[in-house]
Amino acid sequence: MQHTTAHPDRCAVPWGVCPDHGGTLRSSAGRSSWCTDLACLNTWNYDRLDAACPEKATHTVQAADGRYVVCTGHAIAARSQITDAQVLTGTPA
Numbered sequence: 001m002q003h004t005t006a007h008p009d010r011c012a013v014p015w016g017v018c019p020d021h022g023g024t025l026r027s028s029a030g031r032s033s034w035c036t037d038l039a040c041l042n043t044w045n046y047d048r049l050d051a052a053c054p055e056k057a058t059h060t061v062q063a064a065d066g067r068y069v070v071c072t073g074h075a076i077a078a079r080s081q082i083t084d085a086q087v088l089t090g091t092p093a
């Protein structure tokens with residue numbers, strides 16, 4: 001696979017979120033990251049905020065600057081953080 005285009009089934013966001021809670025991550029010195037939701041036990045042994053999102057795309061964000069696919073966590077984050085975007089369930093065919 002030598003394609004230079006992004007994987008259409010992969011989340012397009014170049015930073016990570018909690019897959020369950022969205023934009024709740026904190027990271028420490030680029031070495032680890034964790035979710036700040038009190039009920040969440042997710043932690044990662046790398047700086048997830050500084051890495052491209054590895055999750056599967058499940059939603060589509062229609063924003064002023066275009067349309068891109070995101071994972072469930074990024075859909076949660078987009079709903080709470082981007083006020084001028086529409087978050088749609090599913091990805092473009």
Ligand SMILES: [Zn+2]
Binds near residue numbers: 019022041042
């Ligand atoms: Zn979480």
Ligand SMILES: [Zn+2]
Binds near residue numbers: 012016053054055071
């Ligand atoms: Zn994502």
